[in-house]
Amino acid sequence: PFFTTKEAGKGTGLGLSQVYGFVRQSNGHVRINSELGEGTTIKIYLPRLIGSDEEPAEMPAKSPVMVRGAGETILVVEDEPDLRAYTTETLRDLGYRVLEAAEGREALEIVERHPEIDLLFTDVVLTGGMNGRALSDEVSRRKPGLPVLFTTGYTSNAIVHHGRLDPGMHLIGKPFTYAELATKVRRMLDRTV
Structure with missing residues (x-):
């Protein structure tokens, strides 16, 4: 893949x-x-559907309870400008303070200037010579214990089996919804409290 x-x-x-x-x-x-x-x-x-020709009655969708931030600072590292804009806008709307970078070296400069960062949210595949895993390793050396949430368009199996991430690392797949991002980020931050 x-x-x-x-x-x-x-x-x-x-x-x-x-x-x-x-x-x-x-x-x-x-x-x-x-x-x-x-x-x-x-x-x-793809598997074939075996059953009646009638479509089942549509169940009303349950709207998830939005979990909001309390002003925590998140560094978003994404080289695709539209995805970075969507992510930062979503996180700001959820009540987080957001810093953003397009590539790893820029992100490291931000980490040096902003010790208050509570979460690193980075794409696995980045341009500029440093991928998300290498960025995470370097940030961990500078700021031990900082939680890291990775994102990728690859399946989690593909990304782990090709050595890009280790099993057990926190990952949210692209495309992600507003509710998925809200829930995952809140869980990551709550683990560090």
Whole structure:
């Protein structure tokens, strides 16, 4: 799922990983056959629904209780400007103070200037020569005990099995919803209190 034809820093092969993750979560599988000069064939197998033709009555969705921040400071590190804007806006709306960086070196400068940071929220795959794991390791040396929440568009299995993160590290998958982000960040901060 990490295959890409793009140069380093120009893309991550995320599309195939997202397809793989969706299919696996749906209890299906993917077959990919590629032959030089012939092209590639992709077959997606999903389980068939066996049951009545009638659609079940839609259950009213339960709206999650929004867990709000109390002014804690979160450093968001995301190289995609639109995702960074969405994340920082969501966290500010939830009552957090947000600092932001587009890449690892910029994030380290912010950590040096702001010892009050309560949580590092970083993408696993970053441009600029330092990935989220390396950033987390360096921040932990400078500020031991700081909780780190990773985010990625890859499935958690793919990201762990390819050595990008260790099992047990805290991860929220992209795309995440407002409610998912609110809940995960609050849980991370509450563990450190």
